[in-house]
Amino acid sequence: MIGIYVHIPFCESKCVYCAFASFVKDESFQSDYFEFLNKEIRTCKFEDRQVSSIYFGGGTPSCVKPEKIVEVLTTIKNNFKVSENAEITIECNPCSTSLEKLEAYHSAGFNRISFGVQSLDSKMLKFLGRRHDKAQALDAIKKAKAAGFENISADLLLGLPKERVLKDAKCLMRQGVKHISAYMLQLEEGTKLKSLVEGGEVELPSEDKVVKTYQKLCKLLQKNGFAQYEISNFAQNGFKSQHNYAYWTGRAYLGFGLGAHSFDGAFVRWANADNFEDYFLGKQNKECLSPAQRDEEIVMLGLRCDAGFDKTKLSFDIEKVPAFKQLLANNILIQKGNKVFLNPTYYNISNSVIIKLLP
Numbered sequence: 001m002i003g004i005y006v007h008i009p010f011c012e013s014k015c016v017y018c019a020f021a022s023f024v025k026d027e028s029f030q031s032d033y034f035e036f037l038n039k040e041i042r043t044c045k046f047e048d049r050q051v052s053s054i055y056f057g058g059g060t061p062s063c064v065k066p067e068k069i070v071e072v073l074t075t076i077k078n079n080f081k082v083s084e085n086a087e088i089t090i091e092c093n094p095c096s097t098s099l100e101k102l103e104a105y106h107s108a109g110f111n112r113i114s115f116g117v118q119s120l121d122s123k124m125l126k127f128l129g130r131r132h133d134k135a136q137a138l139d140a141i142k143k144a145k146a147a148g149f150e151n152i153s154a155d156l157l158l159g160l161p162k163e164r165v166l167k168d169a170k171c172l173m174r175q176g177v178k179h180i181s182a183y184m185l186q187l188e189e190g191t192k193l194k195s196l197v198e199g200g201e202v203e204l205p206s207e208d209k210v211v212k213t214y215q216k217l218c219k220l221l222q223k224n225g226f227a228q229y230e231i232s233n234f235a236q237n238g239f240k241s242q243h244n245y246a247y248w249t250g251r252a253y254l255g256f257g258l259g260a261h262s263f264d265g266a267f268v269r270w271a272n273a274d275n276f277e278d279y280f281l282g283k284q285n286k287e288c289l290s291p292a293q294r295d296e297e298i299v300m301l302g303l304r305c306d307a308g309f310d311k312t313k314l315s316f317d318i319e320k321v322p323a324f325k326q327l328l329a330n331n332i333l334i335q336k337g338n339k340v341f342l343n344p345t346y347y348n349i350s351n352s353v354i355i356k357l358l359p
């Protein structure tokens, strides 16, 4: 079973903190892109054709014509064996989401929607360069439900100036979202936000303050029935993202579109070029992971989520790593058979735990 990721690299404008492969392009350019994307899917020769999850991300998939999105999904269905109960997600921006579009996605087979809400403070959204406000975000969730979506996720940003993520999370839960992803704001190279912060025009909360807010958020969500199943992801029972698990548990996945990454489930990764010129020439970067690199991934991905990792999959004997027994004794790590898990209380120190475990 594999997961499929489709990258839609178009947005209506660029947000101040964004370092993703996303561009503002006209319709004729978009048409060329979709033509190439469909061809890339049709000509893919990967052996495993059984698909358990599909994820359309970006960029902003909802800012292009829904027919284009539906066509790509149809191409995937015609060229792979998509399971009947496959999770099929589309990322949407509240400002580019009409009821008609949502209905078109739903009838094409999308069964999960992920809204880039980020904040419910309209002024903050404007500062971030987002094109929606609070009312549009809440309206989009309402329309998604009206279009037939039950599995609705919302992204929130932690670490914004004037933090109010707890209030926003409460509001989103009242709207009936089933899944919340809370990501730390990152100051990425080359973004407008980084120059504003470096120039002293914007002040971000201290790391300590952000960690405290994160811990409060974890408690709040858990109290309301949202299990934390990964550092940044929380879901009600039955609504964990299956596609994310494909990444975290080392299953094979295929990425189509600009800059999209693929993994064969063993040792080979490859990525499409992240500029249009090279992407249209079919250029890719391929990387063969060494056993030590693969070990690092297995431990890192497994300990970031509730899937854990299977210690027999490692190329070294973790029992011989001095810190391993100590971490078990301190209840920071939990062992069940061959599986090793990080105690969720310690998700925020996962990086230091991972470093201690690797030889």
Ligand code: SF4
Residues within 6 Å of the ligand: 010, 011, 012, 013, 014, 015, 017, 018, 019, 020, 022, 058, 059, 060, 093, 116
């Ligand atoms: S909507 Fe998302 S991908 Fe597009 S510019 Fe903003 S942060 Fe980047």
